[in-house]
Amino acid sequence: MAAKRMDLNRRTFLVLSGSSNPLGQSLALEFCRRLGTGSLALILDENQEQLRQLESHLLVGLKTENVKVLTGKLDKGHSNGVQLMEQALKAHFEAEKEVPRFEQSVILHNEGQAATHVLLEPQSTEDWKAYVQEQLYAPVALNQMWLQSKYLEKVEKLAVNVTSSLMVRPLVHAGLLCSCKRARDMYFRAMAAEEYRFGVHVLSFSPGLMATHESQCDVNGNRIDPTDLIAAKQVLQLPRIQPSQATLKLINILEEISFVSGHDVDYYDTFVL
Template sequence: MSAKRMDLNRRTFLVLSGSSNPLGQSLALEFCRRLATGSLALILDEDQQQLRELESLLQNELKTDAVKVKTGRLDKTHSNGVQLMEQALQDYFEEGKQNSFERSIIVHNEGQAATHVLLEPQTDEDWKSYVQQQLYAPVALNQSWLQSKHLAKVEKLAVNVTSSLMIRPLVHAGLLCSCKRARDMYFRAMAAEEYRFGVHVLSFSPGLMASHQSQCDVNGNRITPADLIASKELLQLPRIQPRQATLKLINILEEISFVSGHDVDYYDTFVL
């Protein structure tokens, strides 16, 4: 596969899933700033209050009607994401939009999984519920996006926000690590299978965020990142602000170039 660059200033259908953490909010703002007139951005999350605040932020910051922003509240299992996406597309074209999209981008962000209570569910139902939300739901949304009749013959880019840290075995995070590793393999396989249909895939690790503070385990005990990370080298890496990570991702897409199916870590280079 050859290296690929993308000018984001195209008429785009953007889907961002997992917008409730600071990185998700930055991704929504910076991507929407660059999309061309006639674009549609669908922002998904289960936190209704965060969705309202992000929608208000986008309206104030963009100060233009070039990009239409819609929000959708995910249910507890995130299984309704497919319906929210298809409804947004149907509404868009029923409003008399004559021009089809030039590109579609789907970004699978972590949402609250990046800063949530550290948890090792003990019952079968807890495990199934977690895997449904963190693995099955994103895959189902992705597959529907690939097969949508509204996006037929449209160039596609899928961005999997992952973590070079969280796919390693960590104390208190075995289930999260397992789901992330499975998601990473799914996106690698998708890159190989869908490349011939104009689908590009990038897995991006945004670095150790400044917002990754002390957390609680299931029993309420305070856990610091140092308790989870054994590597002194990793702990010495600079903390990253959400906008830094977002601009790095955009720079990779538009300037540096990427190879579909490959992983890129923020720390691979400090050059923005």
């Protein structure tokens, strides 16, 4: 596959799933700032209060009418994301008779709360199923709706999987999260190969160890710092990353450096923004 660059300053349908952590909020603001006139951004998360705050922040931060921003509250298993996307697209194109088609669509799968302070190793089958539903099955279902929507036919597409080069390794207290991340990474690789001929591009991006990563609680309520889970000293020596740095690095990769669909890119691959 050839290297690809994306021009974000086009009429775009943007979907961001997982906006409740600082990285998600930064992604929402910086991507919406760059979208062209007539764009629609759908921001999804299960935290209603965070969605309200982000929506207000976007209205102030964008200072433009280029982008219409909608928010949608996900249910506990994130299974209603498909319906929220379908409703947003239907309402957009039925509001007026001659709404121009989007020139491209971008879907960003961020982790939301799982990236900051959720650390657990569920013991029951029901807990495992619920976690996998949220972290693996729900993003896949959202992608399928996005790929098959009649409103996005023949529209160039980009899917970004926010992953972690650390969390796909075996870690104490994080077996479930690591397992889901590894499965998600393979799914996005397969998606890149299968959908490339239809104008779909895929990137898995590891944003680095966030400065906003908090100490976490295991299933027994013990406080654990993320660095306590990392055995490799060279990883601990890497600089902590601010959400805005990770976001700008991702945008620079998409617009300037270029990427190969299906490949993984880590923030620490280069420190040049």
